[in-house]
Amino acid sequence: MKTWPATSSFPVSENVARMQSSATMAAMQAAQALRASGANVCDFGAGEPDFDTPDNIKQAAAKAMHAGRTKYTANAGIRELQRAIIDFYRTQFGTEYEPNEVMATAGGKQAIFNAVVTFLNPGDEALIPKPYWVTFPEIAVFAGAKPVFIETEETNFVLTVDQVERAITPRTRLLILNSPSNPSGRVLPPAQFRRIMELAVERGIYVVSDECYLRFVYPPCEVFSAASLPSELRSHLCIAGSFSKTYAMTGWRVGYALAPAAWINAMLKVQGHSTSNANSIAQWAAVEALTGPQESVGLMLAEYTKRRAWLLNALREIPGMRCTEPEGAFYAFPDVRGCLNKRLKTSGDFAQRLLEEEQTVVTDGAGFGAEGFLRISYATSMEQIQEGIERIKRFTQRHF
Numbered sequence: 001m002k003t004w005p006a007t008s009s010f011p012v013s014e015n016v017a018r019m020q021s022s023a024t025m026a027a028m029q030a031a032q033a034l035r036a037s038g039a040n041v042c043d044f045g046a047g048e049p050d051f052d053t054p055d056n057i058k059q060a061a062a063k064a065m066h067a068g069r070t071k072y073t074a075n076a077g078i079r080e081l082q083r084a085i086i087d088f089y090r091t092q093f094g095t096e097y098e099p100n101e102v103m104a105t106a107g108g109k110q111a112i113f114n115a116v117v118t119f120l121n122p123g124d125e126a127l128i129p130k131p132y133w134v135t136f137p138e139i140a141v142f143a144g145a146k147p148v149f150i151e152t153e154e155t156n157f158v159l160t161v162d163q164v165e166r167a168i169t170p171r172t173r174l175l176i177l178n179s180p181s182n183p184s185g186r187v188l189p190p191a192q193f194r195r196i197m198e199l200a201v202e203r204g205i206y207v208v209s210d211e212c213y214l215r216f217v218y219p220p221c222e223v224f225s226a227a228s229l230p231s232e233l234r235s236h237l238c239i240a241g242s243f244s245k246t247y248a249m250t251g252w253r254v255g256y257a258l259a260p261a262a263w264i265n266a267m268l269k270v271q272g273h274s275t276s277n278a279n280s281i282a283q284w285a286a287v288e289a290l291t292g293p294q295e296s297v298g299l300m301l302a303e304y305t306k307r308r309a310w311l312l313n314a315l316r317e318i319p320g321m322r323c324t325e326p327e328g329a330f331y332a333f334p335d336v337r338g339c340l341n342k343r344l345k346t347s348g349d350f351a352q353r354l355l356e357e358e359q360t361v362v363t364d365g366a367g368f369g370a371e372g373f374l375r376i377s378y379a380t381s382m383e384q385i386q387e388g389i390e391r392i393k394r395f396t397q398r399h400f
């Protein structure tokens with residue numbers, strides 16, 4: 001009888017074989033599995049708001065559905081959403097984008113994916129400052145390019161123009177920035193951002209600025225978008241934006257890209273042959289998100305502000321832990337190297353044993369290119385944060 005090849009050895013493409021699975025998704029799945037087994041889990045792994053999508057946004061979606069707005073839309077999205085995004089950037093940052101410079105995407109992630117794969121060729125280098133959001137290097141790898149990481153620990157995870165300059169080679173084509181940063185919560189000061197952009201343009205390097213935590217910054221930091229840079233610098237810039245965090249809409253899958261028309265055109269080609277358009281109902285919901293009441297954003301920020309202050313103090317009291325103040329997003333990123341020993345050699349060991357012994361989920365910094373650190377999300381209730389800190393304290397007392 002004829003024998004058929006085993007299905008377990010599917011011959012994935014070389015580029016996909018080089019990709020790593022997502023460390024953040026793995027932490028989320030670990031929490032889900034533990035919960036399913038009945039454990040009382042403290043979850044600091046979440047990369048999403050613990051708030052519900054505001055009601056006015058849900059109602060706009062229901063209205064769109066009932067009105068039959070359930071068909072394909074233009075690849076770039078409905079005009080109303082393009083207009084709402086353009087108006088937001090004009091009002092907030094005084095920048096005038098044209099409709100052919102904006103497109104709606106299935107989440108910020110698709111905007112980044114589109115931007116990177118339409119630009120990089122095999123053999124190109126993409127500069128990625130550490131610590132990085134797990135997806136950045138994997139998209140570069142998917143495009144056949146080489147991620148080149150920039151160490152930033154010496155400047156407390158805030159990228160400098162000198163660090164970028166030192167990393168540039170004749171093959172460098174792209175730089176991926178993310179401020180406020182996931183996982184460090186650090187914010188690139190606007191003047192520094194501008195100098196980095198100037199250097200990039202001088203050297204013919206293009207920049208993807210992932211601004212998905214744009215609105216979540218803590219005073220004295222102010223909301224800053226690369227969109228407010230002069231137009232000569234924006235010629236090399238693609239902004240990836242998202243509704244996921246700002247409006248607690250992670251499951252709706254809607255985001256956007258802002259870039260020069262030629263780049264958007266290339267991105268539309270890719271999107272036109274992959275997902276076509278962002279979900280039509282989510283696009284109508286996104287219009288309401290941008291044009292409707294904005295109180296929910298302030299309320300979430302106020303809650304994150306309280307949690308951040310409490311968590312930061314608590315982490316700093318744990319012997320061996322050091323934690324730089326996060327200025328944005330909703331993550332603390334403590335250095336736990338002072339808590340490691342012969343049995344717990346790495347931050348990965350720390351995270352794994354904490355999960356097993358205290359049913360507490362944190363994400364190992366190694367997945368973000370920062371071995372020795374842990375990402376602790378405070379997008380969870382104050383009670384959970386307090387309980388989780390008690391468990392971490394108990395764990396460290398037992399081990400050190």
Ligand SMILES: Cc1ncc(COP(=O)(O)O)c(C=O)c1O
Nearest residue numbers: 047107108109133182212242244
């Ligand atoms: C830094 C960063 N960029 C982009 C995204 C993508 O968000 P979404 O695709 O849900 O808009 C995330 C989500 O966790 C993120 O943390």
